[in-house]
Amino acid sequence: MRLGAKSPLLREWNDLVKYYAAQMKKVGVRTELGKEATPDVIKKEKPDVLIIATGSKPTKPELPGIDNQNVTNVFDLLDNKVTLGDKVVFIGGNEIAVQTAEYVAVQGKKVTILEEGKRIGYDINIFNTLVHRRKMDEYKIKTLVNVKVDRIEDEGVVVTTLGGKEATIPADTIVVALPFEADTGLRQQISVTSAPEIYSIGDCVSFRKLYEAIHDGFKVGVKV
Numbered sequence: 001m002r003l004g005a006k007s008p009l010l011r012e013w014n015d016l017v018k019y020y021a022a023q024m025k026k027v028g029v030r031t032e033l034g035k036e037a038t039p040d041v042i043k044k045e046k047p048d049v050l051i052i053a054t055g056s057k058p059t060k061p062e063l064p065g066i067d068n069q070n071v072t073n074v075f076d077l078l079d080n081k082v083t084l085g086d087k088v089v090f091i092g093g094n095e096i097a098v099q100t101a102e103y104v105a106v107q108g109k110k111v112t113i114l115e116e117g118k119r120i121g122y123d124i125n126i127f128n129t130l131v132h133r134r135k136m137d138e139y140k141i142k143t144l145v146n147v148k149v150d151r152i153e154d155e156g157v158v159v160t161t162l163g164g165k166e167a168t169i170p171a172d173t174i175v176v177a178l179p180f181e182a183d184t185g186l187r188q189q190i191s192v193t194s195a196p197e198i199y200s201i202g203d204c205v206s207f208r209k210l211y212e213a214i215h216d217g218f219k220v221g222v223k224v
């Protein structure tokens with residue numbers, strides 16, 4: 001959620017974060033930021049109920065060149081862990097790719113989104129689709145659909161078009177923006193003795209959306 005809020009159209013998410021922080025303070029929820037929950041940390045806390053909400057993590061497709069220096073992912077990009085080149089190419093055209101592409105384009109970069117399917121933003125609802133289309137036009141974001149990424153080279157991304165033609169899309173930075181996967185790392189390290197009751201909520205169950213994460217949390221909150 002912290003990373004999503006960096007996208008130009010999701011700035012109001014920061015208000016939501018402030019709202020929940022204020023509500024937690026009101027009802028006396030103790031928070032410790034910058035601390036990793038490990039099995040040892042949890043053991044020391046001796047919780048009656050353990051709720052795991054570790055979110056999702058980026059996926060890494062098996063492509064020649066995927067470990068090249070010019071390749072990054074949405075998480076590292078939004079976390080300011082990479083220096084972007086002038087030409088930025090996104091592999092994958094889902095909602096998160098579009099939002100992150102807009103975040104990059106407002107910085108003055110030349111952005112291209114590559115999508116294997118026939119539509120950019122295939123998982124965006126109709127209202128937001130119209131807004132994003134306008135934004136993508138305004139930011140001059142190029143899109144290529146029906147292209148299969150074959151490999152990554154120093155000069156850019158090599159794709160095959162629907163007609164079977166090979167083309168290189170020039171790129172200084174390549175951003176993998178394929179659907180994330182549930183981060184089940186902590187859940188797998190937790191044993192049944194860690195707490196009498198254990199729940200997983202949000203994206204660490206399966207990669208979904210904010211609505212589901214909030215509702216998972218509400219339902220478990222009511223239950224316990």
Ligand SMILES: Cc1cc2nc3c(=O)[nH]c(=O)nc-3n(C[C@H](O)[C@H](O)[C@H](O)COP(=O)(O)OP(=O)(O)OC[C@H]3O[C@@H](n4cnc5c(N)ncnc54)[C@H](O)[C@@H]3O)c2cc1C
Binds near residue numbers: 005035074099203210
């Ligand atoms: C760029 C981007 C755009 C998005 N756009 C949309 C959108 O338009 N609409 C929508 O509905 N959803 C969108 N999403 C998805 C949405 O943000 C997630 O579905 C939602 O935030 C999931 O909530 P969560 O609490 O399960 O996980 P997260 O919000 O990912 O939070 C998990 C938190 O757990 C922390 N954590 C992980 N492991 C540990 C550990 N061991 N110890 C302590 N802390 C840990 C992480 O640092 C993170 O802060 C977007 C996501 C991104 C990244």
